[in-house]
Amino acid sequence: MLGAELLLKCLEEQGVDLVFGLPGGAVLPLYDVLRKSKIKHILTKHEQGAVHAADGYARATGKVGVCFSTSGPGATNLVTGLATARMDSSPVIAITGQAASPFLGKDSFQEADMIGLSLPVTKHSYQIRDAHDIPSIVAEAFFIATQGRPGPVLIDIPKDVFTQKVTEIKKPVIRKSLLVKFKKPQMDMKLANMAVEVLKKAKRPLILAGGGVNQVAGASELLQEFAQKNEIPVVQTLMGKGIFPAKHPLFLGMVGMHGTFKANWAVQNCDCLLAIGVRFDDRVTGSVEDFAPLAKVIHVDIDPSEHNKNRVADIPLVADCKDFLKFISEKLWASKGNKEWLRQIGLQSDLPKIDAGRSLEPEGVMELVNSLLDEDTIVVTDVGQHQMWAALYVHPSKPRSFITSGGLGTMGFGLPAAIGAQMAYPEKRVILITGDGSLQMNLQEFAVVKQWNLPIKILLINNGSLGMVRQWQELFFQKNYAESILEVGPDWIKLAEAYGIKAKTFDGFKELEDALGSTFNDREPCFLDIKVNPMANVFPMVPAGCSLDQIWGSWKNEAHASSIG
Amino acid sequence: MKHTLAVLVENHPGVLQRVSGLFARRGYNIISLVVSETEDSSISRMTIVVDGDERIIEQVTKQLNKLIDVIKVQDVTNEDTVDRQLLLVRVNADNPAKAEIAQLMDIFRARIVDIGRKSVIVEATGDEEKIEAIIRSLQPFGIQEIVKTGICSMVRGPK
Ligand SMILES: Cc1ncc(C[n+]2csc(CCOP(=O)(O)OP(=O)(O)O)c2C)c(N)n1
Numbered sequence: 001m002l003g004a005e006l007l008l009k010c011l012e013e014q015g016v017d018l019v020f021g022l023p024g025g026a027v028l029p030l031y032d033v034l035r036k037s038k039i040k041h042i043l044t045k046h047e048q049g050a051v052h053a054a055d056g057y058a059r060a061t062g063k064v065g066v067c068f069s070t071s072g073p074g075a076t077n078l079v080t081g082l083a084t085a086r087m088d089s090s091p092v093i094a095i096t097g098q099a100a101s102p103f104l105g106k107d108s109f110q111e112a113d114m115i116g117l118s119l120p121v122t123k124h125s126y127q128i129r130d131a132h133d134i135p136s137i138v139a140e141a142f143f144i145a146t147q148g149r150p151g152p153v154l155i156d157i158p159k160d161v162f163t164q165k166v167t168e169i170k171k172p173v174i175r176k177s178l179l180v181k182f183k184k185p186q187m188d189m190k191l192a193n194m195a196v197e198v199l200k201k202a203k204r205p206l207i208l209a210g211g212g213v214n215q216v217a218g219a220s221e222l223l224q225e226f227a228q229k230n231e232i233p234v235v236q237t238l239m240g241k242g243i244f245p246a247k248h249p250l251f252l253g254m255v256g257m258h259g260t261f262k263a264n265w266a267v268q269n270c271d272c273l274l275a276i277g278v279r280f281d282d283r284v285t286g287s288v289e290d291f292a293p294l295a296k297v298i299h300v301d302i303d304p305s306e307h308n309k310n311r312v313a314d315i316p317l318v319a320d321c322k323d324f325l326k327f328i329s330e331k332l333w334a335s336k337g338n339k340e341w342l343r344q345i346g347l348q349s350d351l352p353k354i355d356a357g358r359s360l361e362p363e364g365v366m367e368l369v370n371s372l373l374d375e376d377t378i379v380v381t382d383v384g385q386h387q388m389w390a391a392l393y394v395h396p397s398k399p400r401s402f403i404t405s406g407g408l409g410t411m412g413f414g415l416p417a418a419i420g421a422q423m424a425y426p427e428k429r430v431i432l433i434t435g436d437g438s439l440q441m442n443l444q445e446f447a448v449v450k451q452w453n454l455p456i457k458i459l460l461i462n463n464g465s466l467g468m469v470r471q472w473q474e475l476f477f478q479k480n481y482a483e484s485i486l487e488v489g490p491d492w493i494k495l496a497e498a499y500g501i502k503a504k505t506f507d508g509f510k511e512l513e514d515a516l517g518s519t520f521n522d523r524e525p526c527f528l529d530i531k532v533n534p535m536a537n538v539f540p541m542v543p544a545g546c547s548l549d550q551i552w553g554s555w556k557n558e559a560h561a562s563s564i565g
Numbered sequence: 566m567k568h569t570l571a572v573l574v575e576n577h578p579g580v581l582q583r584v585s586g587l588f589a590r591r592g593y594n595i596i597s598l599v600v601s602e603t604e605d606s607s608i609s610r611m612t613i614v615v616d617g618d619e620r621i622i623e624q625v626t627k628q629l630n631k632l633i634d635v636i637k638v639q640d641v642t643n644e645d646t647v648d649r650q651l652l653l654v655r656v657n658a659d660n661p662a663k664a665e666i667a668q669l670m671d672i673f674r675a676r677i678v679d680i681g682r683k684s685v686i687v688e689a690t691g692d693e694e695k696i697e698a699i700i701r702s703l704q705p706f707g708i709q710e711i712v713k714t715g716i717c718s719m720v721r722g723p724k
Contacts, residue, residue, distance in 0.1 A: 115579055119586050124633040144633060177575075177636045305627035308620055 003131030004030040004162040006169065007095070008037040010138040016066050018042065018057065018423060020050035020416075024070025025110060026097025029162035031068075042423065042452070045444035047074050049416040051081025052442070054092050056420025059403045060378060062217065064091045064145050065420060071097040072110030075156070076117060080410060083121035085152040087407025088239060089211060091145035092152040094118075098127065100160040114156045123151030131164035139172035147182035149303040150215065185302065187319040187327065195274075195298045195315050196331045202272035202296075204341045205232045208255060211239030211406070212277015212301060212321050214399045220244065222325035223276070231335035232274070233345060235263040237284050238391055240277070241402035246395030252345065256284040257542050258388040261349040264540070264548040267292050269344070276300045276321050280310035281407065282544075290547030300324045349553065351392060352539075360509050362386065362461055362532045366393035368513060369431065369459065372520050376428045378403060378421050382414035382438030384468040386461035388538045390433045412441025415458070419445060422454045429520060431457045436489055437466040446499040449525045457520060458501075458527045460492060463534045471537045496527035503527040567596060568622045568642045569718050572611040575634040576602060583632050584611065593617060593625050597715030608636065612718045645721045648692040651714045652699060653678075657707035658685045666706060673699050684709060692716075 001009075007030065011019075020042045023031040034041055044050040047069040054065030069075050075096035085092040098104070099111040118125045124144050126137050141153040199205055207227055213219045220243035227234050227250055234244050235255040244251045253260035255267055267273065273295040278284065285291040288310055299306070299313035300321055307316035317324060354363040366389045373379070379396050380403040381387040387404055396402050403421055405413040418432040439460060449456055463470075469484040496503035502524060506512040512530060519526050542551050574580045581600060588595050596614040603610045615625055622640065629638045652675075658666055663685055667677055675689030689699050693716065700711065 116582065119583060120590050175575075178633065181630075181633070303631070305624065305631055307627075308623060312620075 001166045001169070002029065002033065002162065003134060003157070003164045003166060004033045005036070006131060006134045006166050007138065007157070007162070008033065008039060010135050010172070011066065012038060014138065014142045015063070019066040019068055020044050020053040020057075020420070021068030022047055022050060022070070022074060023068075024074045024097065026071035026099060026159045027068060027074075027162070029159065030097070030157075041068075042419075042448060044416065044419075045447050046442065047077035048081055048412065049419075049442050049445045049448070051078045051092065051094060052084065052410075052413050052416035053420035053423070053445075053448075054094075055081060055085045055090050055413075056380065056403055056417030057424045058085070058090045058092055058420075059088070059417070060400055060421040060424045062091075062215070062400065064093050064142055066093045066095065068095050069097070070110065071099055071114075071159075072112045074110075075114045076112050078154075079117055079121060080408075082118055082152045082154065084405050084408045084410040084413060086121050086123070088405065089150045089215065090152065091150040093141055093145055094152065094154045096154060096156050097162075098156045098158040101129065101158045102160075104158065114154060118154040121152070122154050125154040125156065127156040128158070128161050131161050131166050132168065132170055134166075135170055135172040136174070140174050140178060143174050143178060143182070149212075184320055184323075185318045187317065187323055191315050191317050192319075192324070192327055195317065196328065198272055198296050198298060198315065199230075199274065199328070199332060200336070202270075203338075204270045205230075205272045205274065205338065206266050206270035206295070207232050207234045208237070208267070208273055208275040208278055209234060209240045209243050210237040210276065210278030213240055213243045215277065216320065216322045217399075219322045219325060220399045222322060222329060226325055226329045226332070229329075229333050229335070231338045231342065233266055233338075233342060235259070235266060237278055237281070238404060238406045241391060241404075242396050242399045245397055250342075253351075254391055256548070257286065257544070258392065258538055258540065259542070259548070259551075260351060260392070261540055261551060261553070262345055264542065264551050265348045266345050268294075268548050270295050272296050272298070274298045274300070275313075276324070279306045282310075285311065285548075286542050286550075287545055287547045290549070352553065360507060360512070360530065360532045362389045362463075362536050363393055364509055365459075365461065365512065365530055365532060366390055366433075368509075368516060369433070370394045372517055373397070374429065376425075377401065378425065378428055378430045380404070380414055380418040380421055380430060380432045382432075382434040383409045383411045384435045384438060384466065385463070385471060385536070385538050386433050386435045386467070388468075389461070392538075394433070411435075411438040414438055415442050415445045415449075418456050418458075419448050419454060422456050423452070429455070429457070431459060431520075433459050433461060435467060436460060436462050436464065436486055436492075440490075443495070446496065446501060450500045454525055455523045456525055458496075458525070460527065460529050462489075462492070462529055462531050463536065464489060465534060467536075468538070474537065475541075476543070492527070492529040501525045501527050503529065505529040505531065507531040566618065567614055567616050568640055569646070569648070569716065570611075570613045570615060570626065570629070571639045571641050571718060571720075572613060572629060573603070573636040574609050574611060575636065576607050576609040577634055580609065580634045583634060584613075584629070587628055587632065588615075588625075591624070591628060593621065599715040599717050612716055614716055641718055641720055646718045647721060648716050648718045649690050650693060650696050650716050652689045652691075652696045653686060653712045654689075654700065654703060655684050655686050655709040656703050657683060657709060659683060662706055666703070669702055670699075673702070675699055
């Protein structure tokens with residue numbers, strides 16, 4: 001058996017049936033034996049597409065997403081995707097070819113130091129020097145990617161290792177130190193009981209849930225039950241979308257820079273913040289010194305390094321969030337009268353009602369999309385204004401059903417991630433909400449959509465600009481729109497049609513409303529070019545570095561803005 | 566405050582890069598770092614002296630623990646330890662000074678290991694304080710060159 005065959009066998013044993021990739025010299029021996037295996041390979045048109053697709057697959061399923069690339073430029077093209085996966089704790093495994101062993105370290109053709117390049121953006125990285133190590137390294141890579149806080153792993157394989165004859169297939173062994181490292185943490189019961197006491201005493205408790213809750217199957221149900229029985233309101237980070245029913249009166253929406261009035265107000269006024277699976281990112285906290293100033297913070301996370309990193313916790317608990325929620329649900333299971341607190345929150349403004357009737361306002365488009373979601377819809381976004389509008393107005397009701405690049409904010413993530421999600425769940429409806437800037441960063445993947453007839457609904461929120469950049473320039477740089485207007489865009493309809501994808505432009509709300517329902521039920525790819533108001537801005541907004549109290553509902557207070565800008 | 570961390574790591578190529586990369590990336594301040602194989606050749610030991618307040622040291626420790634190749638991190642700052650550094654220093658020395666330096670170094674249990682025409686090389690081991698004291702005592706002669714290792718640290722056995 002060759003190293004390449006052994007690799008595929010090990011991947012199969014890990015349950016891999018789908019990989020995304022693009023071949024080249026160093027991985028030719030791997031691609032040569034690919035068709036002997038049961039693994040389906042999706043040929044993306046750029047390695048960045050492959051890694052984001054694997055990431056989309058991983059986020060939608062919770063299983064490892066796998067991508068292949070050749071050495072050198074193929075491998076370096078994965079770096080953005082690995083960093084994206086790392087920031088959002090997504091279990092991706094990248095297998096990169098490498099120059100053959102005798103050529104290593106000599107600046108050989110298509111040699112790139114992938115260990116060095118990937119170190120800061122992966123959970124771990126391996127280079128295989130002997131094909132006999134393949135079973136153990138693959139087993140460890142899958143173990144590392146999925147255990148504890150998930151994350152990406154890179155396996156770099158020199159060309160000659162693919163062609164090496166394997167004389168003996170060794171049993172995979174995971175090092176003992178790793179088993180210890182990733183053993184499920186035993187909750188510190190003293191701290192856990194302290195958390196119970198603090199919650200009992202709290203008059204204005206609040207739950208802040210993040211991506212960590214989305215990661216653990218069954219955790220969101222427990223959280224919902226706990227919050228409802230105890231009548232504790234819930235706010236969520238961008239990565240926490242989908243963990244709580246948006247229509248529920250206890251749900252206050254997203255917190256942070258583009259958080260809702262209610263969510264941000266509740267954070268600033270709560271006396272106890274139960275933060276689960278969050279990392280207090282600056283887009284969430286604003287000025288971290290002023291974040292939740294009155295609150296005792298109970299911080300539950302599986303990754304101990306998140307405790308006291310950004311916000312010091314009064315009670316830092318290292319735990320699987322499901323274990324914690326089970327424990328706390330047994331201790332606290334009745335409301336202690338949070339009526340007054342809930343009433344005060346209720347007095348805070350809702351998001352402004354949009355008159356969607358006349359112009360095509362992006363918020364109105366989002367509300368329309370939201371009204372058409374079904375139980376199984378997966379919403380994928382790119383990065384920019386459209387992402388924030390989607391976060392504020394589009395609420396899929398299940399975990400893992402809002403897929404977005406949160407931590408790294410990677411434009412170009414959307415289309416390939418949507419491909420990954422749709423490949424994982426061919427029956428589900430996948431909606432991509434993207435912008436004309438972001439889509440142009442990976443639009444070569446239209447070809448994949450067409451080739452596999454993926455019924456993704458591509459909603460282009462077309463504002464003719466790098467909208468989020470334009471918004472900041474309007475607000476903080478005296479309307480100096482330096483290089484944020486996309487003066488020459490493609491003819492989007494022709495472009496989509498060039499790939500054989502059905503496409504239509506909308507400039508009025510009524511037509512969109514009439515068309516969207518039936519489009520969503522189509523089993524074909526479809527591209528919708530939605531020409532929204534190009535000057536629309538995302539509000540509410542807390543300017544960067546300000547406390548969450550300084551929230552703007554609209555753009556009026558120019559004197560204040562210029563003092564910050 | 567300075568903290569001394571004893572870190573056991575897998576003896577793989579690239580481990581040092583992972584550890585030093587972590588410090589650089591997150592802006593932690595390494596004062597010294599010593600690596601060597603342990604009694605078990607598959608495991609290396611690093612003694613890292615790092616400067617920072619409690620919160621930074623907590624982060625350093627936790628981030629180190631997250632590295633796959635790190636087996637164990639122990640903050641030995643408040644432990645009873647034997648700390649040693651190796652010092653080599655070349656000092657200006659004419660013939661009369663050579664004798665004087667030799668005498669002086671006796672007090673520190675340091676020794677002259679090379680004699681040149683107009684200089685000597687002194688070798689010394691000891692904890693940081695002692696090494697500092699030796700350097701100070703040699704300064705009047707005129708120091709040409711100093712080479713020091715980082716600090717190696719070992720927790721004392723129970724008495
Ligand atoms: C790869 C990458 N480059 C640059 C940025 C900075 N950036 C953030 S949002 C944005 C504009 C996004 O434009 P578009 O996709 O059209 O979305 P819109 O904001 O208009 O909805 C830019 C350039 C980024 N996040 N990612």
